[in-house]
Amino acid sequence: MIYGIALFPDKEVQDAANSWRIRHDPHYCHIPAHMTLREAEEWDDVKLERAVKHLDAVSASFKPFEVTFNRVSTFFPVSNTLYYALEDPSQVDNLHRAICSGPGMQQPYNYVYTPHVTIGRKLQEEELHDLYGNLRMTEIRLSSYIDRIHLLYQTEQGGWTAYQSFQLKG
Template sequence: MKYGIAVFPEKKVQDIANSYRKRYDPHYSLIPPHITLKQAFEMDDDQLSRAIVHLDQVAQQTSPFEARFTKVSTFHPTNNVIFLSIADPAPFKSLHEKINQGCLQHEESYDFIPHLTIGQSLSDDELHDVYGSLRMSTFDLSTRVDCFHLLYQLENGSWTIYQSFLLNQDQVQE
């Protein structure tokens, strides 16, 4: 079965992201706006229980943190993706590194750059038009990150939560 690990921002951030995703993201109906912590990977039932123990340990070692989105960026020319960039990616990178160890360590196709996708699979012309207008916009959005989710993909391609992992509220901020 295909799994992934992500953070869902607060509703106010999701609403703004969805206002763009409706038009520019063909995956709009498959998953809510999210920050991917671990890209999609295959895992069988035997590995699942070990993964859950590992993710629970990661959550207990991690303090909640704030994420701010301040501008729009793109991965062009590597990928025709437009996203809200995260002002301080360090807490996401730390969480990603902790998750991508032990039983969940996999080779990754790209360097990990935490972001919130608002458009993808765009033609070059469309990407340049959309990005050209959005990069002039300023964003001042924030969300509290106090949990992450192990997701699995359904047969229709949509994603749903398998289990949520609450970050350690008592952990001192790193």
């Protein structure tokens, strides 16, 4: 089965992101607005059991925290993706590193991890530049309280659902 690890921001952030995602993100109907902590991959039962134990340990060592999204950014030219960017990504980045440092959890990335909430992906280049040009001039100040990590699995229909959530208790 395919598993991934994510954070879900507060409803206000999800609603703001979804107002763009509904038209500009083909994954809109498969998963709510989120911040990926670890990319999806196929796991067997042994790896899943190890991951659950590791996520228990990580969640016990991190306190809940607040994040603020303060701008729209893009991964262009690498990817025609628009996203809400964090004012200070350090707390999410630290959580990502802790999760990906566990036994069997290391995952080679060919990019720099950038915590974000996607608002558009697979955009045509002209549409990307038009939206980005307009949105980067818009004042954005969306805050979210992060108090749990979500281990997700992909259903046969392509949607994502929670397997288990881990409350931050540090």
